[in-house]
Amino acid sequence: MDEMGSLRRSRRGKENKEPYFGTYHHSTSTASRKIRIVVKAMFADAFAFLPFGRDEELMILDVGCGLGFLSCVSAEFYKNSRITGIDTFKHASLKRSSLQKAKENARILGFSNRIKFKKGDVFGFTPTEKFDIIVSNLVIHNFGKKRFEAYSRISSWAQTGSFFVIGDLFFSPKTDMAELAKAFKMVKQIKPKSGFRHYALLVMSKVKPTKKKYIRNAEKVGKSSKINHDM
Numbered sequence: 001m002d003e004m005g006s007l008r009r010s011r012r013g014k015e016n017k018e019p020y021f022g023t024y025h026h027s028t029s030t031a032s033r034k035i036r037i038v039v040k041a042m043f044a045d046a047f048a049f050l051p052f053g054r055d056e057e058l059m060i061l062d063v064g065c066g067l068g069f070l071s072c073v074s075a076e077f078y079k080n081s082r083i084t085g086i087d088t089f090k091h092a093s094l095k096r097s098s099l100q101k102a103k104e105n106a107r108i109l110g111f112s113n114r115i116k117f118k119k120g121d122v123f124g125f126t127p128t129e130k131f132d133i134i135v136s137n138l139v140i141h142n143f144g145k146k147r148f149e150a151y152s153r154i155s156s157w158a159q160t161g162s163f164f165v166i167g168d169l170f171f172s173p174k175t176d177m178a179e180l181a182k183a184f185k186m187v188k189q190i191k192p193k194s195g196f197r198h199y200a201l202l203v204m205s206k207v208k209p210t211k212k213k214y215i216r217n218a219e220k221v222g223k224s225s226k227i228n229h230d231m
């Protein structure tokens, strides 16, 4: 099993290349792959919970996209979405990362037409559009106290009806929740089943959606969509 296995099998066809999403800081290549398998399943759970159809033409932003792992997970889940991934591509938290390698991963998985990677810094990025979903994985804890500014900036890129889905290490969860509550309404928290100390995935919205909408979505997901956790 690998982090994008089902996609690799279904999309790559005769091409023999593997996507490689990199080695995280304080981790090994094998451990990083294992982390991504768990993280992918958690994001799939979070996406299934959102009040969007999987065919909707959503605009998604991946903050600190690295080699495009979460951009590809998002593109796979939301089949007609357009994803923008931004990264400085020079931070030590992902070894030997580059814009070219991120693009190559999207190409291998058949997502080049829907994923656009750009060099961009969270603290300087000024998008001209708003996003329906903003995702981020293992990025913002790197910012120390500046992470509060990052939360506020990210909030300005969302609109009513948008969601922020963040998977990260929360070393001071109470402080982070308080800061995040200034910008977003907490909808759901997903914790890994075991291990992954300090990691949590938070689903937040700009405006708290009605319960009815979620119940409808939960029914829809239950009936029609199979979430493949073995991807």
Ligand SMILES: C[S@@+](CC[C@H](N)C(=O)[O-])C[C@H]1O[C@@H](n2cnc3c(N)ncnc32)[C@H](O)[C@@H]1O
Pocket (backbone or CB within 6 Å): 021, 024, 025, 063, 064, 065, 066, 067, 068, 069, 070, 086, 087, 088, 089, 090, 091, 092, 093, 094, 097, 120, 121, 122, 123, 136, 137, 138, 139, 142
């Ligand atoms: C641990 S990696 C995670 C990459 C990717 N999200 C994943 O899950 O595979 C953290 C990423 O955040 C990026 N990053 C760090 N500071 C950033 C900043 N100020 N603006 C944009 N990206 C940043 C790094 O370059 C790195 O690619």
